Amino acid sequence: MSDKSFNCIRIDTKALQANFSIIRKIAGDRVPVMAMVKADAYGHGMVMAAGAFARAGCTVFGVAELREAVLLRQAGIAGDIFVTLGFAAEDTELLFRYALTPVIYSLEAARVLSGTATALGKEIGIHIKVDSGMSRLGILAADLSAFLEAILTLPGLRVAGIMSHFPESDNPEAESNEKGFAAFSAACSEMKNRCAGIRHIANSGAVLNFPDTWCDMVRAGISLYGYLPEGRPAPDSTKKVDLIPAMSFTTKILQVKTLPAGTGVSYGHTFRTKQPITIAVIPVGYEDGFSRLFSNRGEVLIHGRRAKVRGRVCMNMCMVEVTDVEGVRAGDEVVLLGRQQEAVITADDLAEAMGSISYEVLCLLGNNNKREYIE
Numbered sequence: 001m002s003d004k005s006f007n008c009i010r011i012d013t014k015a016l017q018a019n020f021s022i023i024r025k026i027a028g029d030r031v032p033v034m035a036m037v038k039a040d041a042y043g044h045g046m047v048m049a050a051g052a053f054a055r056a057g058c059t060v061f062g063v064a065e066l067r068e069a070v071l072l073r074q075a076g077i078a079g080d081i082f083v084t085l086g087f088a089a090e091d092t093e094l095l096f097r098y099a100l101t102p103v104i105y106s107l108e109a110a111r112v113l114s115g116t117a118t119a120l121g122k123e124i125g126i127h128i129k130v131d132s133g134m135s136r137l138g139i140l141a142a143d144l145s146a147f148l149e150a151i152l153t154l155p156g157l158r159v160a161g162i163m164s165h166f167p168e169s170d171n172p173e174a175e176s177n178e179k180g181f182a183a184f185s186a187a188c189s190e191m192k193n194r195c196a197g198i199r200h201i202a203n204s205g206a207v208l209n210f211p212d213t214w215c216d217m218v219r220a221g222i223s224l225y226g227y228l229p230e231g232r233p234a235p236d237s238t239k240k241v242d243l244i245p246a247m248s249f250t251t252k253i254l255q256v257k258t259l260p261a262g263t264g265v266s267y268g269h270t271f272r273t274k275q276p277i278t279i280a281v282i283p284v285g286y287e288d289g290f291s292r293l294f295s296n297r298g299e300v301l302i303h304g305r306r307a308k309v310r311g312r313v314c315m316n317m318c319m320v321e322v323t324d325v326e327g328v329r330a331g332d333e334v335v336l337l338g339r340q341q342e343a344v345i346t347a348d349d350l351a352e353a354m355g356s357i358s359y360e361v362l363c364l365l366g367n368n369n370k371r372e373y374i375e
């Protein structure tokens, strides 16, 4: 049996490498770039993306869960691998076996880690996550002093760094940026008074907007995949970063037919033809990450022209109108993300149509289709 699919996500590994080089050049020689490869590298394939970044000189990687970090190591990725969401007590030993760097935000986890370190006769470097205004994971400022004091009494643990996260660094106007960085700086001083360690808070938005926040390392995600965190750059934007989107998504038309006026299309008949129209049926639906939110809103490219989604997106199929596109046949290529002739659809375009952000579009499409890699 063939495992071929009509649908193909193509990842340009050269684009990934080029984007890493761009971000590294921006950050400069003094500030290392951690490549965030969580969520299967935002849909690009964690191992392949990490390999591409490594070839471009990356030596620090960030994932969400321990299992991802183990997979990276087993695939031969060297350097530091940060596990940012914690770990289950029974998996603690894996952090040592695979030389991983845990991010710590609870005393319980620190105690478990210390216990394992002692039992193994090893030491492990940890990074402490503080909450400087995101109200997500991390120790609140008020609790940091006591937390540090407790951590520093635990054998086998070495505080190697402190980190936080910006909620709105994609918006240079947002008040939370300065406030959050001030809170983080205070936390860094607190650490410095007690122990050594590096500091990192900047995500892609802060890499591009706030050089003062780069500290000792930056953590880039979306920019490495070719997109700006704030979405499409404004037409008058002076910001010049030539990031290259690395993902494209294509499929092939299954059937083409002309429907008479007054015909309902797809579930619920939410689209009804006013005059005869020609539709192409394509094998892409919400199961393939092409959200049902694209019903009657999305667009695809056929013969270099835009074709609108008509009616609801089904699980494995949807219909697009090709009345104005000449000579469309079953088997013709459809581009859902990427370039076809002179036309292009970006993840920001798709995000706009579904009321979301490029991050989600990349995860949805990339993680629900067969991927192919080109050099």
Ligand SMILES: *Cc1c(COP(=O)(O)O)cnc(C)c1O
Pocket: 036, 038, 084, 165, 202, 203, 204, 205, 219, 220, 221, 222, 223, 229
């Ligand atoms: C995902 C993530 C980043 C990267 O954010 P981008 O906006 O994609 O650059 C940075 N830090 C942490 C902790 C993250 O989880």
